[in-house]
Amino acid sequence: MSTYLVTGACGFIGSNFVYHALEREPGAVVVALDNLSFAANPANLDPLRGRIELVVADICDFPAMTRVYERFRPDYVVNFAAESHNDRAVLDPSSFARTNALGAQILLEASRRRPPRRHLHVSTIEVYGELPGEAPFFTEASALNAKTPYSAAKAAGDQFVRAYMQTYPELDLAMTHCANNYGPYQFPEKLIPLMITNVLRGRRVPVYGDGLQRRDWLHVSDHCAAIWAVLHAPRAVFGPEAAVHPEKLPIFDVSARHEVTNLEIVRAVLELLGKRPEEWIEHVPDRPNHDRRYLIDPAKLEAELGWRPAVEFTAGLEATVRWYVDHRPWWESILARTGDLQFDWAAGADPAGVNRTT
Template identity: 80%
Template sequence: MTTYLVTGACGFIGSNYVHYVLEREAGARIVAVDNLSFAANPANLEPVRDRVELVVDDICNFPGMLALYERVRPDFVVNFAAESHNDRAVVDPSSFARTNALGAQTLLEVSRRRPVSRHLHVSTIEVYGELPAGAPYFTEGSPLNAKTPYSAAKAAGDQFVRAYMQTYPAMDIAMTHCANNYGRFQFPEKLVPLMITNVLRGRKVPVYGDGLQMRDWLHVEDHCAAIQAILRGPKLDLPTEAATHPELLPIFDISARNERTNLEIVRAVLELLGKRPEDWIEHVPDRPNHDRRYLIEPAKLERALGWRPAVPFEQGLEQTVRWYVEHRSWWEAILARTGELAFDWGAGAAGSAPTGNPPPAGVGSSL
C-alpha cells in the first residue's frame, strides 16, 4: 500500500488530486491535512471519505506534522496547502507569508527529519512575476520576480524548496509551477466559478478593469496528471551545475500553452450559459498591482516525462460550466456560509473585503 500525505486536500486542486489518485490506484491510502481555512470545503472529499483520513491541522505546526509523519509514515508528500486568493493577499498579506513561506519550510523540515520517497511542492506561475512585452514565456530558469503579496509569499516558499534541494541532496524533492487552473470544486471567489454562480443567481459578472489581463489556463485534471507523473516518475537528477543553472533543478512548469484574456474567458462562459455577454458584463475597478500577463512553457516536462495536456480547453470549459450548473447545492452551501465573494476595489489598495466574509486575521498585523 502506498501512503500519500496530501496537504490542502480540502481545497480546489488538492481535493481534485485526491479523487484523481483514488480513481487510479486501488491500493492508495490518503492522509489529507487541512486547517480548514475559508477556502476549504471538506464536502469535496465526501464521496471518498471511506478511503481518506482527514487530519485537521496547520502545516506550520512542526510538532503536529512530525507526530503525523511518525504515525502514518507517508511514502509521498504533496504540499498543496496555501493561502491562494490573490484579492485577500492584498488585504491581509501576513496570513499568506505564514502559510506559503513558513508552512512550506516547516513541511520540508519534517520531510528531512522523517524521510519520504518524494516530497513535491506545488507552486505557481505567478512567482515569475509579469512577462515583459514581447517576451514569449517564462521557463524554469527564469528569475523569480514576484510583485504581489500572494506571489511574494509563494516565491519565498520556492526559495526554501530550492535551498533544501541543494543543501540536502539525499532528500528527493520536486517542485511544480502551474498555470491558472479551472474545473470542479473551485471556491467561487475565483473568476470562472464566480461568473457562473453570479449568472445563475441573475447577477452581472464583474470584470476587473479592461479585462485584457492575459492568463494561461489548464484543466485541473491535467494539473493532477502532471503532478502524478512527476511524483511517480524516475529519480530526479541534481547536477552540480544546477547551482548556477536553476533550470537543471527538479522543477517543472506545467501549462497547456493556452493563453486567453480574462474578457475572452468571461465571454466564453457567458455564451455557454446562453447569455449575451453585452448584457451581463460589468467592468469594475481593477485590483491594485494586478499582473497584466504571464505565460510558461511546459517543454521540460514534456521532454522528461512525456506529459501532455489531455483536456481540450473548449471541452474542459463546457464540462466545468455544466458541473457548476448541476451542483448548485455545492456552491449555495458555500455562499450561505461566506456571504458575497466579489471584492470592490473602488476604494483603492486599502481594498474592501467581500461583504459578510472578511479575510481571516494573520498571525501578525497586516495594517
C-alpha cells in the first residue's frame, strides 16, 4: 500500500488526480494538501471524505512541510499546488512567484531531507513561451522562454526541478509539462467553465480580442493518466550530457496534439448548449501580452511509457459541458463566495477575489 502526498489537491487537476489515484490503487493512503487559496474548492473531494487525509497547509512553509513528511512518510509526492490563472498573474505577479517558484523549491527541499520513492512536479506547456507560427511544436529539448508572469513563475519552479535532478541524482524526481486541460471541477474563471456558467446564467460570453489564440487541449483524465504513468515508470538513468540535452532528464511533455483557437472552442460550447454563437459572443479587449500559440509533442511519453490520450476532443467537450449543466450547485456555490469572475481589461480588470500582495 502506497502513500501519495498530493499538493494543490483542492484545485482542478489535483482533485481529479486524487480520484484517479484511488481508482488505480484503491487501498492507497492519499494525503490531499492545499492551502485553500482563492481557486481551491474542498467540496471537490467531499465524496472521498473518510478515504483521504485532508491537510490544510502552505507548500511555502518549510516547517509545515517537514511535519507533513514526518507524519505521513509519503512514497509519492505530486506537486500540483500553484497559482494558475494567467489573468490574475498580470494583476498580482508576487503571489505567483511565491508559490510557483519558491513553493516548488521548498517542496523539493522537503523531499531531499526525507526522500519519497518519487517526487513529480507538474508543470505546463506555457514555460516554453510562444510558438512561432511556422514551427510544428515544442519538445522537451526546447528552451524555456516564459513570456507572462504566470509562465515565468512556473519556469522558475522548473529550473529548480532541473537543478535538483542534476545536483542530487540520488533523489528520484520527474516533471511533466502539459497542454491546456479541460474537464470537471475546473474553477469557473477559466475559459471553458466561464463560458458555460455565463450561458447557463443568461450572460453573453467574452472572447478576448479576435479569439484566434491557438491552444493545445487535453482532457484532464488523460493528464492524470500521464502523471500516473510517469510516477510509476522505471527510474530514469541519465548522465552529465543531460546538462546540455534536457530531453534526457525525466521530463515528459503531455498533449493530444489537438490545436484549436479559442473562438472555435467558444463556438463549439455554444452549439452544445443550443445557442447561436453570433448572438452570444462578445469580443472584449484582450489581456496584455496574451500568448498567440503553443503546442507540444508527446512523442517521448508515447515512445517510452506507451501513454496515449483516450478522450477524443469533441466527445470530451460534450461530456464536460454536460457535467457543468448537471452540477449547477457546485459552481453556484463557488460564485456565491467569489462574486463575478469575469475579467474586464477595458475597465482595469479587477474582479472579486484578486488578493494583491504588493
